[in-house]
Amino acid sequence: MHSPLPRSPGRSPGPGTPSNPRRSGPAAPPGTAPRPKDFSFLLRPEIFHPLTPLNIPPAFRNSTKQPPPQTPLAELLEKGHFRAAAISAVQTLTGTGHTPQPDPTDHNKIFELLYTRWACLTLINSTDLAAQEVKALGDLNSAFYLAEDPVTGKTNHLVPWELRVVNVRLQAIGFGDLRRAVMSYYELAREARMKLAEGMGEHDHSARELWRERLEDLGVRVAGALVEMGDVKGAGEHLRGLKVAEGGKMEMMRALLWLRLGDVDAARGCVMNGEGREVTRGEKVVLALCDMADAEYEDAVRKWRELEEEGEDEMVTVNLAGRVLLEGLVDAGRSSHTLLFNLTTMYELCTERARSLKVKLSEKVAGMEETNHGWEKTNADFKL
Amino acid sequence: MSHQRYPSDAAVKEPHSVSLKVLRLSRPSLVPQYPLSPPLTPPSTSSSPAPTPAPPPILPASLSYTPSPTNPSPFLLSPILALPPSFGSAYVGSSFSCTLCANHDIPPPIDGGPPLSRKTIRDVRIEAEMKTPSSPQLIKLLPPEEQPGIDLQEGETLQRVVGFELKEEGNHVLAVQVTYYEATETSGRTRTFRKLYQFIVKGLLVVRTKTSELGLGGKGGRRWCLEAQVENGSEEEVVFMEEIGLELEKGLKGRDLNFWGRGGGGREKVVLRPGEGEEVVFIVEEEQEWDGGVEEEEKKVFGTLQLGWRGEMGGRGWLATGRLGTRFLRPREVTTTTG
Numbered sequence: 110m111h112s113p114l115p116r117s118p119g120r121s122p123g124p125g126t127p128s129n130p131r132r133s134g135p136a137a138p139p140g141t142a143p144r145p146k147d148f149s150f151l152l153r154p155e156i157f158h159p160l161t162p163l164n165i166p167p168a169f170r171n172s173t174k175q176p177p178p179q180t181p182l183a184e185l186l187e188k189g190h191f192r193a194a195a196i197s198a199v200q201t202l203t204g205t206g207h208t209p210q211p212d213p214t215d216h217n218k219i220f221e222l223l224y225t226r227w228a229c230l231t232l233i234n235s236t237d238l239a240a241q242e243v244k245a246l247g248d249l250n251s252a253f254y255l256a257e258d259p260v261t262g263k264t265n266h267l268v269p270w271e272l273r274v275v276n277v278r279l280q281a282i283g284f285g286d287l288r289r290a291v292m293s294y295y296e297l298a299r300e301a302r303m304k305l306a307e308g309m310g311e312h313d314h315s316a317r318e319l320w321r322e323r324l325e326d327l328g329v330r331v332a333g334a335l336v337e338m339g340d341v342k343g344a345g346e347h348l349r350g351l352k353v354a355e356g357g358k359m360e361m362m363r364a365l366l367w368l369r370l371g372d373v374d375a376a377r378g379c380v381m382n383g384e385g386r387e388v389t390r391g392e393k394v395v396l397a398l399c400d401m402a403d404a405e406y407e408d409a410v411r412k413w414r415e416l417e418e419e420g421e422d423e424m425v426t427v428n429l430a431g432r433v434l435l436e437g438l439v440d441a442g443r444s445s446h447t448l449l450f451n452l453t454t455m456y457e458l459c460t461e462r463a464r465s466l467k468v469k470l471s472e473k474v475a476g477m478e479e480t481n482h483g484w485e486k487t488n489a490d491f492k493l
Numbered sequence: 494m495s496h497q498r499y500p501s502d503a504a505v506k507e508p509h510s511v512s513l514k515v516l517r518l519s520r521p522s523l524v525p526q527y528p529l530s531p532p533l534t535p536p537s538t539s540s541s542p543a544p545t546p547a548p549p550p551i552l553p554a555s556l557s558y559t560p561s562p563t564n565p566s567p568f569l570l571s572p573i574l575a576l577p578p579s580f581g582s583a584y585v586g587s588s589f590s591c592t593l594c595a596n597h598d599i600p601p602p603i604d605g606g607p608p609l610s611r612k613t614i615r616d617v618r619i620e621a622e623m624k625t626p627s628s629p630q631l632i633k634l635l636p637p638e639e640q641p642g643i644d645l646q647e648g649e650t651l652q653r654v655v656g657f658e659l660k661e662e663g664n665h666v667l668a669v670q671v672t673y674y675e676a677t678e679t680s681g682r683t684r685t686f687r688k689l690y691q692f693i694v695k696g697l698l699v700v701r702t703k704t705s706e707l708g709l710g711g712k713g714g715r716r717w718c719l720e721a722q723v724e725n726g727s728e729e730e731v732v733f734m735e736e737i738g739l740e741l742e743k744g745l746k747g748r749d750l751n752f753w754g755r756g757g758g759g760r761e762k763v764v765l766r767p768g769e770g771e772e773v774v775f776i777v778e779e780e781q782e783w784d785g786g787v788e789e790e791e792k793k794v795f796g797t798l799q800l801g802w803r804g805e806m807g808g809r810g811w812l813a814t815g816r817l818g819t820r821f822l823r824p825r826e827v828t829t830t831t832g
Contacts, residue, residue, distance in 0.1 A: 341764070398574075402807025455576075
């Protein structure tokens with residue numbers, strides 16, 4: 110079967126890997142099932158990097174909460190052991206773990222494990238490793254990854270949508286070319302539009318909804334990719350052309366873009382067109398951020414306080430940025446990267462001996478319940 | 494802060510009971526996020542048989558904070574703010590601000606030794622001064638006589654914020670001095686220490702101008718065309734230009750030929766990424782009819798070009814060029830001003 114991997118001319122193709130990876134395989138004769146494709150090139154151990162436990166604070170590394178090696182992958186994910194899950198997924202893929210290696214033709218299982226691996230790597234601050242590893246997939250637009258559905262006769266992609274989406278950003282990072290991400294999202298969007306049209310033609314309501322949401326999701330991701338390329342203005346133009354249904358979300362996105370750019374007036378303008386009605390919570394968040402950007406800190410604090418009284422939101426309390434408030438959040442079981450980063454920055458300001466406070470904080474967070482919000486943290490989270 | 498040099502209080506061997514920590518107060522930044530679908534949810538390949546499953550929710554760990562309706566996921570930017578991760582770069586035209594914290598640190602007990610004697614810390618004062626490349630002496634930022642001394646209990650902090658407009662390129666030194674009275678049960682003394690923080694201020698915007706004569710206007714006044722090129726000379730800063738305006742001398746009127754200028758309805762944003770530039774053009778005209786005479790100094794001064802900008806999350810900057818004008822003997826002279 111064909112591998113989508115680009116190969117250098119000097120290297121002889123392996124068995125069953127023709128030199129031209131882009132040509133699609135021979136069509137199966139009518140009436141016979143197509144030969145299953147061989148994905149063994151994604152199971153090679155050399156694709157995957159070892160993960161060092163050295164950037165994990167001792168409070169986590171030596172915790173009794175560290176899962177035993179035979180813990181099932183689903184449980185690792187459920188409890189937020191993402192580093193362990195990334196390792197476990199690779200052990201299964203390479204046949205070095207407690208669970209049997211998937212059959213090289215079992216693409217569902219293989220891609221599920223690969224998605225788990227790379228999603229988890231991005232969650233544990235190892236996106237750069239994931240970006241190297243995804244190169245093994247080669248070109249996902251290769252015909253190799255397409256298959257004909259024996260029942261409907263439609264051509265389908267074998268790789269789950271989520272993996273294709275995450276692959277876009279990771280490959281762009283891996284190849285050091287962010288523009289590539291924008292192009293790849295557009296390619297996915299073209300497919301989503303086609304499927305959406307198909308769903309509408311067949312009156313398949315759930316398919317229509319699914320593809321509409323995916324299309325919307327891609328549109329928002331393109332804007333993010335433009336921001337990462339440094340083209341904030343372009344991202345704003347792009348958002349203008351998007352239809353995002355939910356109330357207020359588009360206004361929030363645009364306002365955040367303009368704030369990032371420094372155009373505070375434009376950010377205010379995004380939320381000030383609802384005259385004669387109550388300011389929504391999202392709008393008030395934007396207005397408080399605008400006050401911060403204008404260095405009107407007293408006004409900002411007043412708005413954040415009001416928001417805090419109206420309902421619990423980690424973001425609001427973190428933005429109020431008081432040490433006691435942040436410690437209160439940690440006591441309440443919150444542990445987002447930003448919360449810990451800001452709190453440790455305050456520790457650094459408050460004493461020459463911040464290290465002991467940071468270690469204590471890491472011990473407190475390591476004692477928290479394990480949830481899918483993520484349990485284990487890295488040294489960087491505590492600036493250790 | 495960037496380069497801490499040395500504590501100059503070397504004569505006193507005993508460690509100080511008060512520590513000084515400094516953080517530059519740049520604007521906080523919006524935290525990026527990369528929302529993900531949870532792994533191991535039922536596969537949603539398009540090859541899966543109907544009915545098509547709904548898209549799975551976002552994995553909470555991939556969001557920048559605990560899931561909330563205020564989060565515009567899956568958008569990259571989120572409204573939670575992170576404190577500045579490092580000193581960053583300092584540019585001419587921007588405000589420099591930092592917080593100075595004097596802390597009454599509790600010394601750790603020496604292993605096996607007796608508990609350390611308690612000290613009372615009174616009358617803590619922070620002085621701050623700035624040395625710029627051209628200033629012969631230090632510029633006072635926090636004069637000590639304007640602040641009362643503060644008593645600090647163990648673990649308490651005295652916090653001050655100082656601000657300074659950066660107007661010159663080159664080496665700047667922030668000098669901070671902490672003075673306090675340290676008392677034990679039997680004795681007391683006034684102690685002081687000083688810390689220096691050095692940082693480099695770089696130019697951000699480069700302005701080049703060119704003037705050319707346009708002959709007489711409709712009312713008989715002389716007219717000139719002033720062209721200016723504003724370039725972002727930094728390596729990493731993105732600049733949103735809020736204002737590029739000409740502040741004219743008396744007896745002159747000007748016309749802004751730039752369509753993005755103030756007052757316009759659909760204002761086009763001028764954003765300069767590193768290395769990018771923007772051209773602006775102004776017509777300058779004398780209000781009075783020309784009598785055929787030429788200025789004694791053989792130079793006509795128009796005024797100054799004023800630039801206002803915002804950086805990421807709204808950090809402000811402002812610059813004015815030197816006085817721009819034209820010479821009569823060399824009418825097509827190019828003047829260069831570095832901002």
